Amino acid sequence: MKILITGNMGYIGPLVVNQLRASYPDATLAGFDIGYFGNCITSTGVLPECRVDVQYFGDIRRFQAGILAGVDAIVHLAGISNDPIGNRFEEVTLDINHRASIELARKAKAGGVTSFVFASSCSLYGAADDAARTETSPLNPLTAYARSKAMTEKDLEPLASDHFTITSLRFSTACGWSDRLRLDLVLNDFVAAAVASKQITILSDGTPWRPLINVKDMARAIDWALVRQQGQGGQYLAVNVGSDEWNYQVKELAEGVARVIPGVDVRINKDAQPDKRSYRVDFGLFRKLAPGHQPTVSLTESIEELKNGLEAIRFQDQEFRVSRHMRLMVLTELQEKGLLNEKLQWAQTRSSNE
Numbered sequence: 001m002k003i004l005i006t007g008n009m010g011y012i013g014p015l016v017v018n019q020l021r022a023s024y025p026d027a028t029l030a031g032f033d034i035g036y037f038g039n040c041i042t043s044t045g046v047l048p049e050c051r052v053d054v055q056y057f058g059d060i061r062r063f064q065a066g067i068l069a070g071v072d073a074i075v076h077l078a079g080i081s082n083d084p085i086g087n088r089f090e091e092v093t094l095d096i097n098h099r100a101s102i103e104l105a106r107k108a109k110a111g112g113v114t115s116f117v118f119a120s121s122c123s124l125y126g127a128a129d130d131a132a133r134t135e136t137s138p139l140n141p142l143t144a145y146a147r148s149k150a151m152t153e154k155d156l157e158p159l160a161s162d163h164f165t166i167t168s169l170r171f172s173t174a175c176g177w178s179d180r181l182r183l184d185l186v187l188n189d190f191v192a193a194a195v196a197s198k199q200i201t202i203l204s205d206g207t208p209w210r211p212l213i214n215v216k217d218m219a220r221a222i223d224w225a226l227v228r229q230q231g232q233g234g235q236y237l238a239v240n241v242g243s244d245e246w247n248y249q250v251k252e253l254a255e256g257v258a259r260v261i262p263g264v265d266v267r268i269n270k271d272a273q274p275d276k277r278s279y280r281v282d283f284g285l286f287r288k289l290a291p292g293h294q295p296t297v298s299l300t301e302s303i304e305e306l307k308n309g310l311e312a313i314r315f316q317d318q319e320f321r322v323s324r325h326m327r328l329m330v331l332t333e334l335q336e337k338g339l340l341n342e343k344l345q346w347a348q349t350r351s352s353n354e
């Protein structure tokens with residue numbers, strides 16, 4: 001088996017590679033990434049890319065079909081990965097996340113790939129704190145990022161066939177340790193603040209709902225989706241990935257961190273405006289289809305692994321919200337240095353001049 005993992009040099013990618021290496025020791029694993037966050041290493045061990053058999057550097061917007069020779073399955077992670085970047089680079093986000101993803105899927109189908117797994121997001125439900133959203137609930141994407149995921153799902157569905165299984169995994173918000181840690185995710189932010197300053201400031205009133213999932217459990221879901229039979233969910237499947245117990249209110253997350261890290265002060269902004277990103281999600285379909293691949297990591301374990309990892313790299317940066325641990329900050333800095341152009345292409349490549 002040969003598996004191509006796009007976007008493998010981000011936050012989730014290293015965990016996906018570890019998971020697939022463990023499940024399929026004889027498989028050839030290839031990575032494809034533009035390398036925006038190549039320098040944002042938070043491991044003390046080897047470069048995560050040493051665990052793939054081949055690493056391609058390139059822009060998914062200019063993907064060469066030749067890379068697909070012999071590829072059986074694709075895990076498509078490459079993309080602009082949060083709302084702040086999507087708001088700042090709206091057209092680029094739609095181009096990378098939607099147009100280039102559909103083009104990749106078309107090339108994959110034509111090239112004989114049999115399984116395509118797309119990293120979608122529960123954020124496409126929009127505000128939804130009244131009742132937990134199921135896969136048949138209406139979509140209400142509120143941001144360019146969420147819109148890009150909804151558009152991609154819509155255009156992926158008709159490409160699925162008897163020989164080309166497509167799975168859109170609507171992930172909860174990720175948390176947990178990675179060799180390329182991001183701190184622009186709610187739980188990771190809280191643990192970093194607790195470790196660096198013993199203080200967590202919640203920007204909302206603490207009541208918004210957020211479904212979360214540990215990155216290791218995301219990787220296990222991807223493993224399931226890659227080899228699922230069409231009897232489990234059909235040619236095309238969009239499924240919420242997470243677990244009902246992991247629908248937390250933001251203040252519960254902060255309190256969880258304060259339980260694990262003694263002496264942390266939690267401050268809540270009681271006057272905050274209602275948070276439009278509050279949503280709860282129903283994970284019943286995923287439970288039914290993938291009983292052997294349900295999330296296993298607990299909230300406490302996630303907090304502990306983050307705390308231990310941050311302590312191992314001697315993390316003390318109280319200003320981390322304006323640091324290279326934030327995806328938007330990295331891209332902004334690369335642009336300011338003239339290394340990325342306005343389309344987020346590397347300025348020194350041939351394609352950036354075309």
Ligand SMILES: NC(=O)c1ccc[n+]([C@@H]2O[C@H](COP(=O)([O-])OP(=O)(O)OC[C@H]3O[C@@H](n4cnc5c(N)ncnc54)[C@H](O)[C@@H]3O)[C@@H](O)[C@H]2O)c1
Nearest residue numbers: 007009010011012034035036059060078079081119171174
């Ligand atoms: N982290 C989460 O909470 C979460 C939740 C739901 C879905 N997802 C999705 O999972 C995927 C991976 O998320 P992540 O947290 O690892 O994000 P990330 O930003 O850490 O990684 C994304 C990777 O994609 C690469 N990439 C971006 N544009 C590219 C391009 N034009 N060509 C080639 N590579 C490109 C980046 O260099 C990066 O390595 C994303 O599609 C994201 O939207 C993430």
